[in-house]
Amino acid sequence: MVTIKDVAREAGVSVATISRVLNDNGYVGSDTRKKVMEAIAKLNYSPNEVARSLYKRESRLIGLLLPDITNPFFPQLARGVEDELSRSGFRLLLGNSDENVQKELDYIQTFVQNNVVGIISATNHVDYKIYDALKLPLVLLDRTSEDYPAVYSDGREGGRLAARTLIEKGAKRITLVKGPAHVKPAQDRFQGAIEELSQADIDFSVLSSTSYSFEEAQGWAEELFEKFSDTDGVIASNDIVGIAIIHEALKLGKKIPEDLQIIGYDDIPQSSLCYPTLSTIRQPAYEMGRQAAQLLIKMVKKEQGIEHTIQMPVELVERNTTRKE
């Protein structure tokens, strides 16, 4: 390992001088600077971030906590975060919590132990106490909060929009699939849908799905048609479930969207690749990730007048599981 001392020796100056040119502060004579630059290049030196971090008590690392990167909504978020972060030279320490408080605690702890300069958390099973004790800038992602800065999309409006769309397009016996109770955004969209549905002259039923995993989605879909076989409009708790429902409906010989309309939530990439393509409420996941990263960076830099929460708009994406006019 080549250290600052080696560079100092090579350039014939002190380590203090090397540090000055590295960080571009303090006075350095132009010929001295040149010598130093040459030595750095010659030895192919790059400073040890760990030593830096120890002294300054802060690294260039940011902790990102996700429920599960394997759920197709999150890679987009993660990518948005990373792209924005790396523009400012920050790197990502990644953890999957599986909505498990213990794992969440463990990750938060190692983030702190590694001097991360801030944390972005997209978990739902949040134990507030963890975060209250934290001295670090924190941004909640895909999650509303009055207590902490947060970036999320308008779930209630999304739910309303989904319901309104199905109503307008003539569905008469709507089934609303509710997501897991502990997942806050799932509840928001559910409430929004209920609201809209309640105001309309329309029959509807609620099916409760308690997870979002691929494996179980098919189970919910089967259950849905067993319990509500005559439904002609389904508001899915998210796109994964929506796609599973398409699948199951076709298996049962239903015509989409003639017999049955389906609307999903999220607009994950595969929603435009399934058949028929899934109409859905789009959350701008990548953009949400970017915004969260931007917000966090501002907090880290202690900029003034930072937004406390950023609500992103949702949007109806009409594809082929809903009727054209």
Next chain:
Amino acid sequence: MVTIKDVAREAGVSVATISRVLNDNGYVGSDTRKKVMEAIAKLNYSPNEVARSLYKRESRLIGLLLPDITNPFFPQLARGVEDELSRSGFRLLLGNSDENVQKELDYIQTFVQNNVVGIISATNHVDYKIYDALKLPLVLLDRTSEDYPAVYSDGREGGRLAARTLIEKGAKRITLVKGPAHVKPAQDRFQGAIEELSQADIDFSVLSSTSYSFEEAQGWAEELFEKFSDTDGVIASNDIVGIAIIHEALKLGKKIPEDLQIIGYDDIPQSSLCYPTLSTIRQPAYEMGRQAAQLLIKMVKKEQGIEHTIQMPVELVERNTTRKE
């Protein structure tokens, strides 16, 4: 921040003693140990990993370099890596390279600067020189290599299997979709398929797709049917492309699998959720991630008799885009 000194003061012993109980080495009297434990608990102390890392010249961090977490094959890999790594107390520094050599270099550099104890790389646009200079344990993932330890699945056999399956199931005019030339595993499966196809009495054509992105997959699908409209069997370069092809075929009114059989590659989660469900060659992505992590950990621990490469088996998953006997 509470440091080892605070704990020492609280417990009325020296920092050396604290360090001993922390690392469980050297002699510590049982009552002293007890006092120390109490002080640690009382102050809610947890050691600064950065200071540790600086002294020991190695952290508990591992760098994971992926082409793009947004591609649905990779979250599985990443999760396998993480789950295995975290069992041994390691944490993940994550980077997406976009197959861009400069980004790859940047990430590798910051990995090193942060004292990572090893690197797992799943990139294809590898600049060997980067890795040659590395003093760190390195495992290549989803990638064959004679020069470095690697974990990958048997792409050639996978390609053969895909072709054999279509031939056996009676496809007569097969179209083979070739993946991007710079993606090594894509070439392996392509070669395998060519091999098998060449040995059979069968007509086939090759369509070259130069990317794997969702956005472009549809384009390849359209192109495929423009150029080879009478094909009755498609070997897709991966599942994303396979799903796009299903989609396009249905749009054109083709019956699957009667008129057209399709076989994908990877077995990403959504392949069992599309309609009809996609027959495919499964790569055990999660397991590959785990194996890579295990291998790396062994290297880090300098265990003896470590495998140099691990080839994982591929497997035909028969679903509904191929005919039943």
Next chain:
DNA sequence: TTGAAAGCGCTACCAT
């Protein structure tokens, strides 16, 4: 404009 040296929090060696 430059250098010497203290110190970030920890580990490990050498004393005792």
Next chain:
DNA sequence: ATGGTAGCGCTTTCAA
């Protein structure tokens, strides 16, 4: 069995 202390690689005073 325990304590003192040097030193990991760096940044930042303070002096010169």
